[in-house]
Amino acid sequence: MAGKRRKFDAEFREGAVRIVAETGKPVAQVAQDLGINETTLASWVSRARRAGGAGGVTATGESEELARLRRENAQLKRDNKELAMGRDVLKRCMGAPRSSV
Structure with a gap:
């Protein structure tokens, strides 16, 4: 038994x-x-x-770090997109012919 x-x-x-x-x-x-x-x-x-x-x-600490890194990555992607748009605007401004007055 x-x-x-x-x-x-x-x-x-x-x-x-x-x-x-x-x-x-x-x-x-x-x-x-x-x-x-x-x-x-x-x-x-x-x-x-x-x-x-x-x-x-993933352990608890690792999952918290992973979540933090994902948030940081998303923020960096937003910042990168914003900077690229600003760069494109500047390129268009610099490439446009200037009118002489």
Whole structure:
């Protein structure tokens, strides 16, 4: 008969997922080090990746930086477009024939 089912609090689960994400160690090794089932840890890691949290493609700090960089990029594109329009106006003004009075 199987033993009593163990419960892990959220802090422990997040810590285990963070270990896998930050150290790059295999799930099996981290699970063995922590004394938990490999499939249990694998499901936590998978769930965190789907949610975009620790162990996912981007961590919280990285996602904030990505959002900041996207805003900055959009602003730079607007500025570039505005400068190009101003340059074109100046080109037209400089290229137009001058009338002599």
